[in-house]
Amino acid sequence: xxxxxxxxxxxxxxxxxxxxxxxxxxxxxxxxxxxxxxxxxxxxxxxxxxxxxxxxxxxxxxxxxxxxxxxxxxxxxxxxxxxxxxxxxxxxxxxxxxxxxxxxxxxxxxxxxxxxxxxxxxxxxxxxxxxxxxxxxxxxxxxxxxxxxxxxxxxxxxxxxxxxxxxxxxxxxxxxxxxxxxxxxxxxxxxxxxxxxxxxxxxxxxxxxxxxxxxxxxxxxxxxxxxxxxxxxxxxxxxxxxxxxxxxxxxxxxxxxxxxxxxxxxxxxxxxxxxxxxxxxxxxxxxxxxxxxxxxxxxxxxxxxxxxxxxxxxxxxxxxxxxxxxxxxxxxxxxxxxxxxxxxxxxxxxxxxxxxxxxxxxxxxxxxxxxxxxxxxxxxxxxxxxxxxxxxxxxxxxxxxxxxxxxxxxxxxxxxxxxxxxxxxxxxxxxxxxxxxxxxxxxxxxxxxxxxxxxxxxxxxxxxxxxxxxxxxxxxxxxxxxxxxxxxxxxxxxxxxxx
Ligand code: C2E
Ligand code: CA
Numbered sequence: 001x002x003x004x005x006x007x008x009x010x011x012x013x014x015x016x017x018x019x020x021x022x023x024x025x026x027x028x029x030x031x032x033x034x035x036x037x038x039x040x041x042x043x044x045x046x047x048x049x050x051x052x053x054x055x056x057x058x059x060x061x062x063x064x065x066x067x068x069x070x071x072x073x074x075x076x077x078x079x080x081x082x083x084x085x086x087x088x089x090x091x092x093x094x095x096x097x098x099x100x101x102x103x104x105x106x107x108x109x110x111x112x113x114x115x116x117x118x119x120x121x122x123x124x125x126x127x128x129x130x131x132x133x134x135x136x137x138x139x140x141x142x143x144x145x146x147x148x149x150x151x152x153x154x155x156x157x158x159x160x161x162x163x164x165x166x167x168x169x170x171x172x173x174x175x176x177x178x179x180x181x182x183x184x185x186x187x188x189x190x191x192x193x194x195x196x197x198x199x200x201x202x203x204x205x206x207x208x209x210x211x212x213x214x215x216x217x218x219x220x221x222x223x224x225x226x227x228x229x230x231x232x233x234x235x236x237x238x239x240x241x242x243x244x245x246x247x248x249x250x251x252x253x254x255x256x257x258x259x260x261x262x263x264x265x266x267x268x269x270x271x272x273x274x275x276x277x278x279x280x281x282x283x284x285x286x287x288x289x290x291x292x293x294x295x296x297x298x299x300x301x302x303x304x305x306x307x308x309x310x311x312x313x314x315x316x317x318x319x320x321x322x323x324x325x326x327x328x329x330x331x332x333x334x335x336x337x338x339x340x341x342x343x344x345x346x347x348x349x350x351x352x353x354x355x356x357x358x359x360x361x362x363x364x365x366x367x368x369x370x371x372x373x374x375x376x377x378x379x380x381x382x383x384x385x386x387x388x389x390x391x392x393x394x395x396x397x398x399x400x401x402x403x404x405x406x407x408x409x410x411x412x413x414x415x416x417x418x419x420x421x422x423x424x425x426x427x428x429x430x431x432x433x434x435x436x437x438x439x440x441x442x443x444x445x446x447x448x449x450x451x452x453x454x455x456x457x458x459x460x461x462x463x464x465x466x467x468x469x470x471x472x473x474x475x476x477x478x479x480x481x482x483x484x485x486x487x488x489x490x491x492x493x494x495x496x497x498x499x
Contacts, residue, residue, distance in 0.1 A: 024214050025190070025199060031153040032201040032212045038151035039203050039210075042077045046115075046134045046141055049078055053139030056083065060091035060098075068093040073451065077147050079123070079131060082140040089140070094444060104140060105133050109162055109169070111207050117162070119171065120145060123444075128430070148172070148208075154310055158212040163202070168209070184209060255311040257293070258304055262320050267291050269324040270490035271341065274460060274483045277474045284340040286376065286483060287325050288490050289317070305344075314346045315355070322359060325373065326366045328493035333372045342374040342403060350377070350391040356398060370399030376426065378405040389420055396423065403460065408448055418455055425452055429463020432484070449477045 049071050056064060060083065068081045072093045083091040088101035105118040118133040121142065131142040149172050152158055159173035159181055168184045177194050184200055185191050191198045191211060202209040261267050271285040291299040308314045325341050333339060349355050363370060375395060392402050404417070407425040417425070431445050452459045461473045464484030473480055 020217060024217055025197065028156065028212050028214045029189070029199040029201070031156055031214075032158075032199050032210045035152050035158075035210045035212075036201045036203055039148060039208050042143060042147055042151075043203060043208070045075055045077050046143065047113075047136075049075060049081060049141050050115075050134065050136040050139040053081055053083055053141070054137045058083070058085060058090075058138070060096065062096075064091060065093070065096045069447075071141075077143050078141045079144055080142045082142075084135070084138040084140055087138075094447060104135065107135070109164060111162070111164065111204075113204065113207065145172075152210065152212075155215055156212040157215045158210055161209045161211055162207065163209055164207070178211060181211065184211070254304065254307045255313050258291075258308060258313065258317070261291055261293065262316070264294075266293055267320065268492075269321055269328065270492060271329070271496045272483055272490040273488035273496065274342075274481050275487045277461070277470060277480050277482045278478055280487065282488075283338065283481060284342060284374070285496055286342045286490075287321055287344070289321060290490075309346050309348065312348075314348055315352055318343065318345050318349045318355075319358060322362060322373070326362055326368070329496070330366045330368065332497050333368055334366075337369065337372070340372060340374050340401065342376050342401075344376045344378070344405065347377065347388055350375075350395065351387060356395055359395075359400075360398060371401065374401040374403060374423075376403040376405040377422075392420060392422060396421070401458075406462075408444070417451065417457070422457065424458035424460060426460040426462050426483075429484070432461075432463040432465060432469050445473075446476060452477070 052071060053068070056067060064083070068083065068091065071081045072078055081093040082089050082104075084104060085101060087104060089098050089104055090101045092098055105121045107116040108119045109117050111117055114136070116135040118135075120130040121133050123129040123131050123142075123144075130145040132145050132148070133140060133142045148160055152160070157175040157177070159175070159178040160171045161168050161181065161184060162171055163169070163184050168182055170178065170181055173179060173181075177196055178198075181193055184202075189200055191200050193211075196213060198211045198213045200209060200211050268290050269287050270290055271287055273282045274284040274286060275281060276283050289301050289305070291301070291304060293299055305314070305317070308317045321343050325343060329341060333341065345355075359373065360370070363373065377392075396402055401423040403424045403426050404420070404422050405426050406428045408428045408431060425448075427445070427448060449459065459477050459480040461469075461477075461480055461482045462484060464470050464473070464482045464486045466486060469484075470482060470486060473482065
């Protein structure tokens with residue numbers, strides 16, 4: 001009897017492990033397919049724009065420069081457009097005519113479609129940022145290197161690989177286990193490398209490929225084969241099933257700690273002043289979370305916020321921040337109707353049907369107008385969709401200002417911004433570093449200022465640490481707002497209205 005039961009338990013575990021393994025591969029394949037769809041969109045846009053540039057007259061008068069800029073500003077992924085003459089750069093969407101003509105970047109590889117590609121070209125004015133440059137005929141466009149990486153689902157361990165049919169080259173990987181990959185299987189959609197199985201998907205046969213596996217096993221409880229498993233589980237009693245699930249289930253330790261931290265008072269909100277550049281008056285503040293754990297160690301918001309986004313906890317975090325803002329600053333905000341506190345939100349918050357009713361109810365209970373709270377949405381999370389545009393429209397109709405956070409380093413494009421319809425952009429602080437480094441004169445900040453003006457957007461310049469940076473932006477955009485250590489570090493609520 002007991003031997004029979006053991007055999008049955010063994011069979012069930014074996015069946016469970018096998019079907020989880022199959023499901024793991026299927027899910028990795030689905031997520032890899034989604035990446036390929038976005039990569040195709042990028043490649044299509046590149047191809048379309050290269051064709052248009054090649055059809056333009058070779059001159060570089062104001063009309064051609066305006067046409068090049070229009071090409072970039074109406075694009076979703078493309079950052080710069082360039083016209084070549086005899087292989088040398090003569091006209092660019094950033095600076096207009098280039099005289100004397102400049103060298104084009106070195107070609108690193110030629111794609112199957114004949115497009116010449118340069119990898120990791122430094123982006124002028126944005127330290128650390130790399131572009132991918134595509135060339136065809138006398139046309140050249142660049143795409144932010146991260147556009148491809150950001151298109152990959154965060155649940156994957158993956159490598160992005162370029163394969164011209166002769167050799168494969170890993171362009172980016174987030175896992176040591178795929179380093180050294182030099183060959184992709186011909187005609188196969190799966191690969192075993194260093195003892196681990198991966199799914200392989202490519203745009204054209206072997207041009208841009210993704211090699212991917214789920215980072216964590218699907219847990220038994222998330223599994224699509226759960227109904228089959230339950231049948232067996234009932235047969236065998238729940239005990240074995242629980243143990244198995246606990247064994248396979250993924251750890252959510254950081255999220256659990258975050259939950260406890262919220263309840264246990266380890267999280268607090270600080271407020272960084274936002275000033276008007278022209279007279280440096282404080283017109284608002286950004287709410288920023290701080291987590292000091294029980295041992296006194298600080299946990300960086302960059303780490304725990306992205307974990308909360310991954311694990312579906314960001315809604316609770318955002319509501320916590322909103323509650324705190326109203327508790328901390330309610331009285332002051334009632335006294336100062338012009339003062340606005342901005343709260344960082346993720347796209348998931350806006351897409352959650354309960355979010356706006358929650359925010360409105362809390363504001364009403366605090367007897368505050370909607371304009372007391374603005375919402376900052378990072379450019380990185382605003383990836384898609386009509387749905388998000390509608391959600392943004394709803395919060396704006398309710399009276400909240402919407403800011404695109406960290407603008408400029410990712411996919412800044414005019415059509416994208418006008419589609420999203422927001423009130424303001426916050427210019428990423430890497431631009432300040434570019435200004436600090438005087439060798440980098442050709443920052444794209446003026447291009448962004450022009451974009452914002454065309455769309456009637458308020459501009460907030462982030463990360464201002466020095467007078468010289470404030471002066472630069474004051475000349476460029478006299479109506480801009482600013483935030484940074486020069487005007488004040490993040491402060492406790494008590495200190496915010498003291499000076
Ligand atoms: P962010 O929204 O871009 O916030 C601005 C970050 O720049 C803050 O870092 C701030 O302390 C820092 N900063 C401000 N002025 C300066 C300056 O002059 N120089 C330099 N070098 N840095 C400056 P922090 O607080 O570490 O936050 C990092 C990121 O974490 C934030 O970036 C935001 O994306 C996220 N975050 C923070 N609090 C929250 C929150 O309550 N909810 C959500 N969803 N995200 C949050
Ligand atoms: Ca922010």
